[in-house]
Amino acid sequence: MKKSTILLVLLTSFLLFSKHTHAQDYPYAVGLKFSDESGPSFKYFIDKTDALEAILGFRSHGAVFTGLWERHVPILDVDKLKIYYGFGAHIGAVGDNPNPKYDNTLLLGADGVVGVEYVIPEAPIAISLDLDPRLEFGHGPRFLLAPGLGLKYTFK
Template identity: 55%
Template sequence: MKKLIIYSFVLASFLLISKRSSAQSYQTAVGLKFGGYENGISAKFFTTSDVAIEGILGFRSHGAVLTGLYEIHQEAFGVKELKFYYGAGAHIGSEGSGVYKRFNGDDYVYNNSHILLGADGVLGLEYLIPQSPIAVSLDLNPRVELATGPFFDIAPGLGIKYAF
């Protein structure tokens, strides 16, 4: 609960300090990402009108993970503010010892601290709320863990970003 309050405060600060965006698209966005494995902060930067690079610093109860994604965006269902996106990337991080629940519900026990390293994918929808700087995304994140696996999982993700 304490983390949720801190994340909400950070997001509210971005909204109050920055000016509002009236455009239908954006070049940069920062915000929060809530996922199946970790929750954290994210930043997205568009290199062209339809290609973006997203970085996510996610925190788990026993560690942290840095994920980088290359994403391609396209208009979805004829709605200018709604974008379909897909892409791929990689992650690296570390995790302490403990019992972890995988997304599929299985328990997995790690007796020692270890490194996380693997390949990631992303498939989702993002909606930029008209006349506001807020973008909301919902996606699936398939992940192949190579350092402690190999094993494959798919985790859902919810993102809330301030676009500018």
């Protein structure tokens, strides 16, 4: 709860103190995603609203690759602030886990994403805050909802 409050205050600060600019959106970005499976991410816009994002998430005793399609839509009449939503899938593995239920398990499932992203004006930095609902099929049907924070370096 404390982490969520800090992230909400940070995002609100960016919204309140942002200024309008009319620069083009970035074509691609690299960065880090922090959630229950944290790791590097890569985002590529295939047009003005649609992007593909790849995340290699690491967790204790395993790793997961997630691929997402995302639609970005401007909100609140704030330049460089967008809400995004989309879907995708993940595949990975968990091994040597202290919990025998998840030891040496294939992870495979469907993912969704909904969040907000803000590109800092005149800086090559994008910050995102999202929720990633996912269905895990690899070790029995299970629903997970993971909040995440993304920090990306954008390229022009």
